[in-house]
Amino acid sequence: xxxxxxxxxxxxxxxxxxxxxxxxxxxxxTSPAADIPAAADITAASGIDQAIESFIGPIAxxxxxxxxxxxxxxxxxxPLIVVWLxxxxxxxxxxxxxxPIRGLKYSVGIIRGRFTRKTDPGQVSSFQALxxxxxxxxxxxxxxxxxxAITIGGPGAALWIIIFGFFAMTVKMAEATLGVKYRKxxxxxxxxxxxxxxxxxxxxxxxxxxxxxxxxxxxxIATVIGVIGAGNLFQANQAAAIxxxxxxxxxxxxxxxxxxxxxxxxxxxxxxILGGIKKIGQWTSKLTPMMAILYFLSILVILVMNIxxxxxxFALMFTGAFTPDGLTGGVIGVAIVGIxxxxxxxxxxxxxxxxxxxxxxxxxxxxxGFVAMWEPLIDSVIICTLTSLAxxxxxxxxxxxxxxxxxxxxxxxxxxxxxxxxxxICVVLFAFSTILAYGYYGQQALGYLTGNSKKADKAYQIxxxxxxxxxxxxxxxxxxxxxxAIFFLMAFPNLLGLYFLSRILRxxxxxxxxxxxxxxxxxxxxxxxxxxxxxxxxxAEQIKAAEAGRRRKxxxxxxxxxxxxAKKLERAKRGD
Numbered sequence: 319x320x321x322x323x324x325x326x327x328x329x330x331x332x333x334x335x336x337x338x339x340x341x342x343x344x345x346x347x348t349s350p351a352a353d354i355p356a357a358a359d360i361t362a363a364s365g366i367d368q369a370i371e372s373f374i375g376p377i378a379x380x381x382x383x384x385x386x387x388x389x390x391x392x393x394x395x396x397p398l399i400v401v402w403l404x405x406x407x408x409x410x411x412x413x414x415x416x417x418p419i420r421g422l423k424y425s426v427g428i429i430r431g432r433f434t435r436k437t438d439p440g441q442v443s444s445f446q447a448l449x450x451x452x453x454x455x456x457x458x459x460x461x462x463x464x465x466x467a468i469t470i471g472g473p474g475a476a477l478w479i480i481i482f483g484f485f486a487m488t489v490k491m492a493e494a495t496l497g498v499k500y501r502k503x504x505x506x507x508x509x510x511x512x513x514x515x516x517x518x519x520x521x522x523x524x525x526x527x528x529x530x531x532x533x534x535x536x537x538x539i540a541t542v543i544g545v546i547g548a549g550n551l552f553q554a555n556q557a558a559a560i561x562x563x564x565x566x567x568x569x570x571x572x573x574x575x576x577x578x579x580x581x582x583x584x585x586x587x588x589x590x591i592l593g594g595i596k597k598i599g600q601w602t603s604k605l606t607p608m609m610a611i612l613y614f615l616s617i618l619v620i621l622v623m624n625i626x627x628x629x630x631x632f633a634l635m636f637t638g639a640f641t642p643d644g645l646t647g648g649v650i651g652v653a654i655v656g657i658x659x660x661x662x663x664x665x666x667x668x669x670x671x672x673x674x675x676x677x678x679x680x681x682x683x684x685x686x687g688f689v690a691m692w693e694p695l696i697d698s699v700i701i702c703t704l705t706s707l708a709x710x711x712x713x714x715x716x717x718x719x720x721x722x723x724x725x726x727x728x729x730x731x732x733x734x735x736x737x738x739x740x741x742x743i744c745v746v747l748f749a750f751s752t753i754l755a756y757g758y759y760g761q762q763a764l765g766y767l768t769g770n771s772k773k774a775d776k777a778y779q780i781x782x783x784x785x786x787x788x789x790x791x792x793x794x795x796x797x798x799x800x801x802x803a804i805f806f807l808m809a810f811p812n813l814l815g816l817y818f819l820s821r822i823l824r825x826x827x828x829x830x831x832x833x834x835x836x837x838x839x840x841x842x843x844x845x846x847x848x849x850x851x852x853x854x855x856x857x858a859e860q861i862k863a864a865e866a867g868r869r870r871k872x873x874x875x876x877x878x879x880x881x882x883x884a885k886k887l888e889r890a891k892r893g894d
Contacts, residue, residue, distance in 0.1 A: 371796050378800035385803040394651045399806055400658050403667040406813040407485035410492050413820055414827055418487040418691055421827075424834055425688035431849035432841045433685060436856035437864035438849070439503045440679030444689045445851040446599030449606040451490075451674040451690070454549065454755030455697050456609065457748035459663030461741070462723035464705040468715045469725065471655035473631070474638025476706035478656020479663075483698025486666035487691040492816050492823050495687035496520060497672025498680060499826060504770065508594070511676020512759070513669035513808075514538045514766040517815040524818060533811040534766070537669065540808045541763035547801030549756025550782060554580055554789030555798075557749035564742040580790025583750060588783045591757045595677045598754050603851075609747045610696070616740045617704040619733055624711035631710040663702070664694040668805070669812040673762045674755070679849050682839075684830035757782045 388395035411418065427433060431443050442450070467475040493513070500519045501511030514534040521530025558579040562570045572579060590601045621628060639652060665671075671693065675686040708729045709715050720728050723745070730738045761778055768774040788794070816823070833839040842848045847860060856864070 374796040378796040382803040411485050411488040428685045434680045434849045438679040441677045442599035443849045443854045446603045447675045447678045449603040453602040453606045453751035455665050460701040463659050464702050465725040467659045471652040472638045473634040474652045475656040477635045477639040478653045479660040479702045482657045482660035483694045486694035489666035490671045490690040490693050491687040493671040494675035494690035495683045497676040498686045499683035501676040509677045512673035512762045513812045520819045537811040538763040538766045540804045544805030545756040545760040547798040548805040550785045551789035553749040553752050554786045558790040576791040580787035584783050584786040605751050613744050617708050620708045627711040660698045664697040667809040673759050684826045
C-alpha cells in the first residue's frame, strides 16, 4: 500500500486511498491523475509494510471515518470538521472587527522588528516566526491543491479559496496572540508555548481549570501523533517520489535507493533541528523567501506569456464561483471545494501558529497576531491566486487529462520542456521546510506532556530524524492515515479554546491598536536595540541596561504601592 495509488478518490481535503483519508493540503496533496507515484511504488512493498498495514489499516479507517464524518446538504457532502473550522473563521473575523482589513497596515513595522527590543523575552524575531509557520503551510496545497480544486469545482473554486483565505487570517491572528500571552519563559531563556498553554492557563483564568487541563492534554497528544504523518513521513515520501520521477522514474539511479534520499534529507534535518527554534528560524527565514521568490518568478513567466488571458481568467473565477454549471453540486459544491482547500492548506485552526509565534521576542502578545495574519494572505490568497491564474490562462484546466501537481506541471511545461524542473525544486524545498517546522511543533507538544524534559526532547529529535529515512523508503499508508486524522482532530480543542478566550483575545487586539493609534506605542530607539528581521541577539551592554531599567521600574512600582498603602493607613487612622 502506498500514499498515492491509481484508484484513489478525492474527497474533502484528503485523498481516500482504499477508503483511508490522507492529508492532502499540508504540502502533500496529489490526486488520482497527479502522475507522481509514492516513493515506494517504485519498489516492491516490504513484509514490514504489509504487516503494519494489516494491523493498523482497520483502526485507521474507522478513526478516519469519525474525524471526517460528512453531512449531506443539497447532495453535497460537507465534513463536519470543515464546518467547525469555517464557523470559527467567520465568527472571529466579525468579533475582532475585521482586522484583516482594518489592521493589516499595523503589521509591516512589527514584522520588520521596529516595535520590539532585542532584550525582550523570546528566541526569534517576528519575521523568523512568520517564516517558520509559512514553511509549514506553503507547499503542495498551493500547487497541487489548487489544481485539484479547479478540476473538481471549476475556476470558481479558486475564488472561494481566496475568500476563505481572508477569513482564516483572523484565526491565525487569534492563535498567535494567545500563544504569546500564555507562553512560558524557562530559566534558560527558552520558550514553551502553544495551544496547550492557553487551553490550560487561559481557561483556568476564566474559571474552567478542569476543562482547560483536559483539552490541553488532548491537544498535546494529538499533536505529537498527528505531526509525525502529516509533517514527516508523508513529506519525506513525496520528496523522494518527486526526485525519482524527475530523474527518470523506474530507470532513475535513485529508483532503488529511496533510503539514500531519506538519509540525505535526514542529515540536513539533523543539522537544523538539533539546534532548536533559533536554528530552525534562521533556516526557514532564508528558505521561505527563496521558495516564494522562485515560485513567484516561475508563475510570472507563465502569466507574461499568457497576459492577454488574465482578465478572462478573473472573469471565469468570479462567474464560476456564483453561477457554476451544476456538475459539482452548484454553488454549494464549488464553495465547499474552495473553502476546504483554503482552510486546510493554511492550517488555520490547527494551532501551529501559536507554537511558532510563542517564541517571538516581544512583550505585547497582540503584536504577533498582526504578524500571523500575513500567513493565510500569502498562502491562500497570493500564492493560490498565482497558481490558479497559471492553470486557467493556459487553458489546461478544461483540456488536460492531468490533475493535481500533474496539471500544474503541464502549465509549467508550456514555457519550456525543462521548466517543470523549477517546480520540482520548489516541491522538494517545501517538503524539507515542513519537516523542520513540524518537528518543532511536535517537540513543543511533547515538552508539555513531559514537563519540558531535556531527555525526552532529545529522544524525540532523534526519532524525528530517523523517521525521515523511514518515510522516504517505506509505504506506511495506514500509519500516515491514522496520524493525519489525528492532525485534523487538533482543531477541535484548539478552536473550542479560542471561543472561550475570545473576550480576552479581543481586549488584547483592540488595546494594541488603540496604543498605536494614540501614539503610545512607538518605534524602539535607538535603532540598534530593535529586533529587526535578522540578527536579534542583544549585546552584553544592552542586556545590562535592560536589567537596570527593569529594576528601576520595579523600584518605582514598589514606591507607588508603599505610598498608596501609607495613605490608606493614614485615612484609616483619621477615620478612627
